[in-house]
Amino acid sequence: MEQTNHDILLEVKDLRTYFHMPDGVTIKAVDGVNFTLKKGRVLGIIGESGSGKSVTSRAIMQIVDRPGKIETGEIYFKGENLLDKSEKEMASLRGSQISLIFQDPNTSFNPYMTIGDQLRQAYRVHRRSAGKEECEEAVRDALKLVGISNWEEVCKCYPCQYSAGFRQRIFIAMAMIFKPDLLIADEPTTSLGITIQAEIIQALSDIKDQVGNSVIIITHDFGVVAQFADDIFVMYAGRCVEYSPKRDLLVAPRHPYTVGLLRSVPLLEVRKTRRLKSIPGFPPDMAHPPEGCPFAVRCEWAQEKCFREQPELVQISEDRLVACHYPLMDYETAQDTRLD
Amino acid sequence: MSEPILKVVNLKKHYPIRKGMFNKQVATRYVVDGVDIEIMPGETVALVGESGCGKSVLLRVLLGIEDATEGEIYYYGKNTKEMSKQESRRIRKKVQMIFQDAASALHPRFTVMESLSEPLLLGGMKNKREIEKRVCETLEKVGMDASYRFRSPGSLSGGQRQRVLIARSLVERPELILADEPISALDVSLQAQVLNLLMDLQDEYKLAMLFVAHDLAVVRQIANYIMIVYAGHILEAAPSSEIYSNAHHPYTQVLLESAPSISRGVRNEDFHLNLKVGDAPDPANPPSGCVFHTRCVYADERCRTEVPEKREISPGHYACCHKAKTAKEFAQEGCADGKGGCVKS
Numbered sequence: 001m002e003q004t005n006h007d008i009l010l011e012v013k014d015l016r017t018y019f020h021m022p023d024g025v026t027i028k029a030v031d032g033v034n035f036t037l038k039k040g041r042v043l044g045i046i047g048e049s050g051s052g053k054s055v056t057s058r059a060i061m062q063i064v065d066r067p068g069k070i071e072t073g074e075i076y077f078k079g080e081n082l083l084d085k086s087e088k089e090m091a092s093l094r095g096s097q098i099s100l101i102f103q104d105p106n107t108s109f110n111p112y113m114t115i116g117d118q119l120r121q122a123y124r125v126h127r128r129s130a131g132k133e134e135c136e137e138a139v140r141d142a143l144k145l146v147g148i149s150n151w152e153e154v155c156k157c158y159p160c161q162y163s164a165g166f167r168q169r170i171f172i173a174m175a176m177i178f179k180p181d182l183l184i185a186d187e188p189t190t191s192l193g194i195t196i197q198a199e200i201i202q203a204l205s206d207i208k209d210q211v212g213n214s215v216i217i218i219t220h221d222f223g224v225v226a227q228f229a230d231d232i233f234v235m236y237a238g239r240c241v242e243y244s245p246k247r248d249l250l251v252a253p254r255h256p257y258t259v260g261l262l263r264s265v266p267l268l269e270v271r272k273t274r275r276l277k278s279i280p281g282f283p284p285d286m287a288h289p290p291e292g293c294p295f296a297v298r299c300e301w302a303q304e305k306c307f308r309e310q311p312e313l314v315q316i317s318e319d320r321l322v323a324c325h326y327p328l329m330d331y332e333t334a335q336d337t338r339l340d
Numbered sequence: 341m342s343e344p345i346l347k348v349v350n351l352k353k354h355y356p357i358r359k360g361m362f363n364k365q366v367a368t369r370y371v372v373d374g375v376d377i378e379i380m381p382g383e384t385v386a387l388v389g390e391s392g393c394g395k396s397v398l399l400r401v402l403l404g405i406e407d408a409t410e411g412e413i414y415y416y417g418k419n420t421k422e423m424s425k426q427e428s429r430r431i432r433k434k435v436q437m438i439f440q441d442a443a444s445a446l447h448p449r450f451t452v453m454e455s456l457s458e459p460l461l462l463g464g465m466k467n468k469r470e471i472e473k474r475v476c477e478t479l480e481k482v483g484m485d486a487s488y489r490f491r492s493p494g495s496l497s498g499g500q501r502q503r504v505l506i507a508r509s510l511v512e513r514p515e516l517i518l519a520d521e522p523i524s525a526l527d528v529s530l531q532a533q534v535l536n537l538l539m540d541l542q543d544e545y546k547l548a549m550l551f552v553a554h555d556l557a558v559v560r561q562i563a564n565y566i567m568i569v570y571a572g573h574i575l576e577a578a579p580s581s582e583i584y585s586n587a588h589h590p591y592t593q594v595l596l597e598s599a600p601s602i603s604r605g606v607r608n609e610d611f612h613l614n615l616k617v618g619d620a621p622d623p624a625n626p627p628s629g630c631v632f633h634t635r636c637v638y639a640d641e642r643c644r645t646e647v648p649e650k651r652e653i654s655p656g657h658y659a660c661c662h663k664a665k666t667a668k669e670f671a672q673e674g675c676a677d678g679k680g681g682c683v684k685s
Contacts, residue, residue: 048527147617163619193390193620194555198598198613220528223557226605250606264532266558268584268599275539276561278532282497 008076009181009214010037010060015073017052017059022067025287029055029068031238034313037182037231042208042215044229044246046222046261048283052238053218057184060216061100062090077182096126099175103187105167109159115170116155119143122174142173145210146203165196169203176207183207184216189224201228222265226250234258237284237294240313243321254316254327256299293325301326343417345516345548346402346435348377351411353394353401353572357624369623371397373572374411377550379516384542384549386559386580388595389569392620395552396440398569399518402550403437404428433463436509440521442501446493452479452504453489456511463512474511481544482507482537499530503537510541516548524554535561557599560584565656568592571621571631578657588653588664590614590636630661638663638670 017030030052037043045053058064060075062082075082077098082090094100102108110118119139124130130138143151146169159167168188175183185204189197205228208215219225225232225246232249234242234257242255253259260279281298284290290297296306305325313323353372356365372394379385389395400406402413404420413420415431423431436459439445446455456475465471476486482503493501502522509517522538523531539562542549553559559566560580567577568591576589587593594615616635621627630648633639640663648660663670 048529165619193392194598195390195594195613195615196619199615199617202613222528222602223599223605226602247606250602261528262602264529265602266531266535266560268557268560268596268601275536276532278536279529280533282499 007038008036009039009078010216011074011076012036012056012060013074013076015056015059015075016071017055017064017068018071019068021287027286028238028289029286030059031286031289033073033235033238033240035233035240035243037214037216039181039214040208040212041230042205042217042228044225044232045216045218045235046220046225046232047235048220050283050286051235052286053220053235054186056235057100057186057216057218060184061094061098063094063100092126095122095175095180096178097180098182098184099178099180101168101172101175101183101185101188103190105164105171105191108171109167111158111160113158114155115157115159118159119155119170119174119177123177126178138177142177143170145176145207146170146173147206148173163196165192165199168192168196168200172200172203172207176211176213179211180213182214182216184218186218187220188217190219190221197224204228222262234261237289238286239294239323240321241295241323243313245319248320254320254322255324256301256328257295259328260298293323301328342381344378344380344414345416346377346379346550347414347417348375348402349412349414351375351377351398351401351413352409353397353406354409367624370626371572371623372401373626375569375572375574377567379548379550381515381548382542382546383565384551384563385565385567386551386553386563387567387569388553388556388559390554390620392623393569394572394623395569396520399437399520399550399552402518403435404432433459433512434515436512436514436517438505438509438517438519438522441525442498442505443493445505446501446508448493451490451492452496455493455504456489456508459508459512475507478507478511479504481510481541483533498526499533502526502530502534506534506537506541510545513545514547516550518550518552520552521554522551523558531558538562555599556583556595557601568595571626572623573631573660574658575632575661576657576659578653578659582654582657586654586657586666588657588659588666589632589661590638590663590670591632592659593667593670632661 012033012035015030015033019027019029021027033056047053055064059070064070070083116139119142120135123135123138139155140151143154148154148169189200192200201224204215217229229246232244232246233240236257242249242258249258253262263277264279266276279298284294292307292309293311296302303326311323311325313321316322316327351372352374355369355371357367357369358364359366375398377385387395401408453475456478457471460471460474475489479486479488484500484503523534526534541547551559551562563580566580566583568575568589570591576592583592587596598613614637616637618635621631621634627634629645630643633643642662648662650658650660651664652658653664
């Protein structure tokens with residue numbers, strides 16, 4: 001049914017990616033993730049480090065490194081299951097239809113090649129017979145898309161001649177050279193300063209307005225998703241705990257973990273409580289995940305059932321999903337998350 | 341009025357760039373260029389600036405790890421240049437630092453106990469039992485079980501390591517802590533834990549703190565006085581409530597705009613960065629006039645040529661800008677591109 005829906009660009013069903021370590025331990029990095037992404041929307045995936053955000057994005061691209069393995073799941077991109085595709089078919093999709101931006105702009109480039117050569121090389125991956133002029137044109141368009149007007153000069157330079165923020169901009173240009181329908185940005189601003197971060201987010205949203213692509217942005221920063229995303233997807237211990245349109249999630253979070261994250265973010269706005277309320281404890285060890293709800297030990301609302309049974313992700317209103325036995329109500333959290 | 345614990349007057353740190361066979365000095369890197377700070381007992385001063393603006397170098401100079409090129413540093417009213425060795429050693433016990441990267445600041449082969457007892461041994465404490473007691477006490481103060489003292493840093497998580505680092509700075513019962521981005525390497529939920537811990541300890545020991553951070557949201561809860569650093573200069577300094585409600589420098593306004601804001605996301609407000617696309621200036625080649633003019637949307641001829649003086653806007657609130665105004669006034673005037681929007685160079 002849903003696959004015939006033309007609005008849906010990407011649908012992930014019950015994705016599981018495990019890492020089988022040489023010493024016999026299995027780390028369940030992604031343990032049953034479901035989500036859908038509509039055309040032209042921005043999905044923000046948020047979670048602490050080690051919650052499986054990056055592995056999810058890599059699984060969509062099918063570039064999970066050994067010993068990681070996609071165990072089960074279906075990933076429908078434009079109605080076709082990516083997991084049924086051969087490596088050759090996947091290779092033709094990567095870069096042209098789905099692109100990935102990494103966190104560190106320093107290691108994403110070849111230091112010995114000029115920026116122009118690297119962009120042209122990226123273009124020739126899918127257009128092997130492209131002539132010189134066609135290449136130039138594609139490179140120019142891509143750099144203009146990210147707001148670089150002196151593209152001829154930039155092309156002659158080496159990556160090390162530019163700052164991290166500018167390099168990230170060029171890397172976005174490279175990822176957008178074929179104007180892919182889906183851009184996955186894995187912590188694109190984490191290593192950058194705060195004004196540079198704002199510039200990159202601005203560039204990403206300008207691109208989205210011009211090209212009309214969908215974006216998955218992976219981050220641990222609520223400020224970034226609050227500003228840029230349409231929908232938010234909260235991950236904890238390899239699973240989705242809450243999925244909701246941005247506004248609803250920020251105003252009325254339903255899962256205790258989301259509440260915990262929201263109230264531990266230092267904000268510019270004054271809060272009613274002077275101290276930040278942090279989440280006690282640490283995320284679980286994914287080699288030995290606990291039996292019940294993985295968040296139960298850190299949850300102040302946990303009850304006996306939470307330690308026994310793992311909650312399923314259930315629909316609680318038209319477009320909101322929560323994986324909790326006892327989703328919170330507004331009046332329980334208002335005091336901590338509401339701003340003055 | 342009591343005496344400030346730390347007073348810094350016109351501090352400068354320049355690094356020479358040497359080249360060629362005879363190591364001739366060809367240029368200078370102006371990393372810290374004229375900074376004044378004053379910290380009273382029990383007060384928290386925050387230094388906020390982006391990476392590369394000279395915050396960390398400033399802390400190193402304050403601790404005496406590196407010598408200042410120019411300017412004076414006074415601890416308890418005493419100039420560091422005139423101190424005897426004994427005096428400076430005594431001062432060092434009272435001034436401690438928390439480093440940014442806990443993974444590299446702890447010795448990997450030392451157990452927590454060894455790391456924490458090192459400063460005590462150097463400080464002249466000899467009784468082993470007393471040292472152990474102090475270490476256990478301090479560990480408990482930072483929210484860790486005393487049994488952690490036998491662990492090595494490798495077996496601790498990031499948040500625990502940061503706690504050990506805080507414990508190490510507290511073990512000598514200092515009066516001033518220099519904290520160099522103590523939470524920026526941590527996850528969101530841990531950031532809150534560590535920030536709360538620092539605030540609790542501050543209340544308990546009446547600590548003064550110089551807190552370095554790269555965004556304004558983080559220091560909102562903790563700082564009394566905030567100084568905005570850019571390219572080695574202080575652009576604006578004010579009591580924290582003034583900074584958040586009445587910022588006068590365009591750069592402070594940009595920092596405020598680009599800090600994470602959940603309520604802006606809730607209101608679905610469009611987000612405009614009032615800043616020229618570009619990078620912070622190269623410290624080896626600082627711009628003429630105001631250091632910020634290369635990225636400032638309000639800059640005019642005067643900003644390009646004339647270095648702005650420190651101006652007092654209200655008591656304790658200083659800004660270094662020819663055009664210092666609140667964001668509202670800038671918008672009303674509608675001067676050159678002041679309506680908002682990212683101006684592409």
